[in-house]
Amino acid sequence: MTTAVRNQELSMSAALNRALADALEADERVLVFGEDVGPLGGVFRVTDGLTARFGEHRVFDTPLAESGIVGTAIGMAMNGMRPVVEMQFDAFAYPAFEQITSHLAKIHNRTRGRVELPVVIRVPYGGGIGGVEHHCDSSEAYYTHTPGLRVVTPGTLGDAYQLLRDAIDSPDPVIFLEPKRRYWSKGPVALDRSGPAMDRALVRRPGKDVTLIAYGPMVATALETAAAAAEEGWDVEVVDLRSLSPFDDETVTESVRRTGRAVVVHEAAGFSGYGAEVVARVTERCFHHLHAPILRVTGFDIPYPPPKLEEHHLPGVDRILDAIARLQWDDEVVGFGG
Amino acid sequence: MSVTDLSARERSLLPTELPLALLDKNGIPVDDPALEMPADDVLLELHRRIVIGRRFDTQATALTRQGRLAVYPSSRGQEACEVGSVLALREQDWLFPTYRDSVALVTRGVDPVQTLTLLQGSWHLGYDPYAHKVGPQCTPLATNTLHAVGLAHAARLKGEDTVALVLLGDGATSEGDTHEALNFAAVWKAPVVFLVQNNGYAISVPMSKQSAAPSLAHKGVGYGVPSCLIDGNDPAAVYATVREAITAAAAGGGPALIEARTYRIEAHTNADDAGRYRDSDEVAAWLDRDPLDRIERYLTGRGLLDDARRAEIQAEAEDFAASVRDGMNAEPELDPADLFAHVYAQPTKALRDQAALLAEELSS
Numbered sequence: 001m002t003t004a005v006r007n008q009e010l011s012m013s014a015a016l017n018r019a020l021a022d023a024l025e026a027d028e029r030v031l032v033f034g035e036d037v038g039p040l041g042g043v044f045r046v047t048d049g050l051t052a053r054f055g056e057h058r059v060f061d062t063p064l065a066e067s068g069i070v071g072t073a074i075g076m077a078m079n080g081m082r083p084v085v086e087m088q089f090d091a092f093a094y095p096a097f098e099q100i101t102s103h104l105a106k107i108h109n110r111t112r113g114r115v116e117l118p119v120v121i122r123v124p125y126g127g128g129i130g131g132v133e134h135h136c137d138s139s140e141a142y143y144t145h146t147p148g149l150r151v152v153t154p155g156t157l158g159d160a161y162q163l164l165r166d167a168i169d170s171p172d173p174v175i176f177l178e179p180k181r182r183y184w185s186k187g188p189v190a191l192d193r194s195g196p197a198m199d200r201a202l203v204r205r206p207g208k209d210v211t212l213i214a215y216g217p218m219v220a221t222a223l224e225t226a227a228a229a230a231e232e233g234w235d236v237e238v239v240d241l242r243s244l245s246p247f248d249d250e251t252v253t254e255s256v257r258r259t260g261r262a263v264v265v266h267e268a269a270g271f272s273g274y275g276a277e278v279v280a281r282v283t284e285r286c287f288h289h290l291h292a293p294i295l296r297v298t299g300f301d302i303p304y305p306p307p308k309l310e311e312h313h314l315p316g317v318d319r320i321l322d323a324i325a326r327l328q329w330d331d332e333v334v335g336f337g338g
Numbered sequence: 339m340s341v342t343d344l345s346a347r348e349r350s351l352l353p354t355e356l357p358l359a360l361l362d363k364n365g366i367p368v369d370d371p372a373l374e375m376p377a378d379d380v381l382l383e384l385h386r387r388i389v390i391g392r393r394f395d396t397q398a399t400a401l402t403r404q405g406r407l408a409v410y411p412s413s414r415g416q417e418a419c420e421v422g423s424v425l426a427l428r429e430q431d432w433l434f435p436t437y438r439d440s441v442a443l444v445t446r447g448v449d450p451v452q453t454l455t456l457l458q459g460s461w462h463l464g465y466d467p468y469a470h471k472v473g474p475q476c477t478p479l480a481t482n483t484l485h486a487v488g489l490a491h492a493a494r495l496k497g498e499d500t501v502a503l504v505l506l507g508d509g510a511t512s513e514g515d516t517h518e519a520l521n522f523a524a525v526w527k528a529p530v531v532f533l534v535q536n537n538g539y540a541i542s543v544p545m546s547k548q549s550a551a552p553s554l555a556h557k558g559v560g561y562g563v564p565s566c567l568i569d570g571n572d573p574a575a576v577y578a579t580v581r582e583a584i585t586a587a588a589a590g591g592g593p594a595l596i597e598a599r600t601y602r603i604e605a606h607t608n609a610d611d612a613g614r615y616r617d618s619d620e621v622a623a624w625l626d627r628d629p630l631d632r633i634e635r636y637l638t639g640r641g642l643l644d645d646a647r648r649a650e651i652q653a654e655a656e657d658f659a660a661s662v663r664d665g666m667n668a669e670p671e672l673d674p675a676d677l678f679a680h681v682y683a684q685p686t687k688a689l690r691d692q693a694a695l696l697a698e699e700l701s702s
């Protein structure tokens with residue numbers, strides 16, 4: 001383990017790659033496998049160079065079968081390994097759904113804790129990359145609705161590194177959602193693990209007037225919105241959830257009680273979406289502090305649109321600003337407009 | 339195309355047309371067997387364990403009638419597979435069973451009450467998988483095949499001499515996971531033995547509606563997995579075949595697929611009405627091929643088994659059944675707090691709150 005903080009200019013893909021490399025280095029039980037993760041380095045290059053460095057026994061291509069990847073990862077974990085597997089795209093994880101929900105999520109409970117399954121499933125996730133059908137799903141709610149899984153998503157470069165390291169060290173199975181539209185955003189990254197624990201949310205920007213609750217790809221959008229809102233006179237706080245399951249009630253509740261207003265943002269369809277859970281639990285805990293109903297800004301309730309139309313679907317700064325504007329600032333009742 | 343048009347590789351992977359056997363239905367050794375007859379002490383142990391396994395099975399079925407088990411899928415008639423395959427395992431090998439395989443579990447040494455915990459409904463699994471190297475019994479069909487492949491592959495990576503035996507049914511061979519598991523195992527040369535207990539039915543659906551393959555063993559060929567077809571009611575043949583496959587896999591030869599032709603004498607479970615999809619003549623024909631009769635006749639004919647010894651084994655089986663009854667008649671210890679304790683390695687805040695809520699409800 002390197003102790004010196006390495007502050008470097010990296011893309012999110014590269015930060016994830018460093019996390020994998022450091023985990024492989026730190027623990028020989030860590031294995032990385034999936035489709036095209038070997039010599040190619042994964043379609044998003046997250047596993048670039050790892051086979052060359054750690055050998056084919058630890059970083060390898062599998063046959064093309066997602067249930068096979070997760071099912072064998074379960075067996076390997078039973079035998080003491082810590083598999084980190086890649087699903088090539090969000091929608092292509094669905095063949096593995098049975099192994100994930102019926103076994104990965106349950107075996108620890110079934111065996112009363114005798115069998116731990118420290119498996120990480122990395123899922124390139126969400127839209128905004130001009131991907132054609134099946135390449136842009138936001139599938140978080142399928143996983144967060146499954147007890148026994150942890151669901152984590154980094155919104156920043158630093159978290160890409162730290163959360164992936166934490167996920168690999170977790171004794172529980174983790175669905176690790178990588179916001180693919182942020183794979184190539186670059187910035188200085190401290191490759192350390194000094195942030196809060198994996199299951200804690202973080203206030204990314206403090207503010208007094210309203211809490212924007214975001215995660216994964218929407219964290220950057222929320223921060224942009226906060227900057228724009230400042231010009232219109234709203235002091236916006238941005239909470240990055242980081243861990244979707246379990247949910248950090250404490251951090252979020254503390255923020256919303258302080259600001260009295262909140263908007264939840266996600267790319268996934270709103271109906272039965274993750275935001276509904278957030279609104280419900282925050283309302284249950286903050287009712288007397290709220291000056292307006294918590295609003296959601298989400299993708300429409302449609303199959304993910306084709307690339308030339310996706311801009312209409314994805315929550316952007318303007319739509320989020322509109323939602324902030326509807327938070328009953330003048331004590332007049334304003335409908336949802338949607 | 340005739341068999342001679344096939345390449346040597348293809349021929350080496352193909353099963354025989356007729357099921358391989360060592361003993362015919364009357365317990366007479368077959369001529370020119372392609373398998374090696376197990377040693378006498380193995381045959382005697384096969385017999386003893388089948389007697390005990392069958393007694394366990396009838397006891398479990400009886401417990402459903404008394405409401406002590408929520409449901410029980412009997413393996414009566416399939417004991418050659420349940421016992422023969424497990425006895426072929428070495429201590430360091432792993433077993434990956436299904437819901438059908440309670441007899442295999444007790445043969446492996448799993449405590450019978452812990453074996454029945456799932457079916458009793460007191461927890462989803464009663465035993466520690468590491469204690470006897472028995473994977474969690476899987477109800478979602480064919481999913482255990484992949485766990486076996488993963489465990490076996492990891493064993494190879496670690497340099498361990500471990501083979502995984504996975505049990506599955508004829509119906510389960512139609513599931514995608516079986517396909518993926520055979521393929522992964524073949525590509526990785528994972529030491530896995532797939533034993534398909536073809537008992538003719540998937541609940542009510544007969545083989546004719548399950549597969550158009552010449553045999554289920556043929557399914558291995560397409561993956562490059564050597565496959566064989568055996569008489570699944572011949573305990574000696576099951577033991578010999580599984581043992582051979584384990585030895586080959588342990589030596590680095592990769593996986594094997596064995597189709598064992600057998601028959602489930604009871605309904606799918608006690609809740610099923612088999613009369614709706616099969617007739618009693620069919621059952622009678624299979625009763626005539628009973629695996630226990632077969633090995634008993636052989637051993638008796640050889641003078642290795644006499645009435646006195648049979649009575650001893652029967653008494654042992656009765657004792658075992660009595661202990662199962664006692665164990666199952668005792669009220670299971672249920673602790674509602676368990677519901678929250680093992681969802682994650684450490685209960686989350688939300689689960690601790692919910693556990694407290696339930697505890698409060700229960701104490702008021």
Ligand SMILES: Cc1ncc(C[n+]2csc(CCOP(=O)(O)OP(=O)(O)O)c2C)c(N)n1
Pocket residue numbers: 438477478479506507508509510511537539540541606
């Ligand atoms: C994925 C899945 N689909 C359906 C079922 C319901 N089911 C339980 S047993 C069974 C029949 C299985 O037949 P087979 O594989 O031949 O095994 P057998 O019961 O005959 O031992 C079915 C359909 C299930 N358990 N899992």
Ligand SMILES: [Mg+2]
Pocket residue numbers: 507508509535536537538539540541
């Ligand atoms: Mg069957």
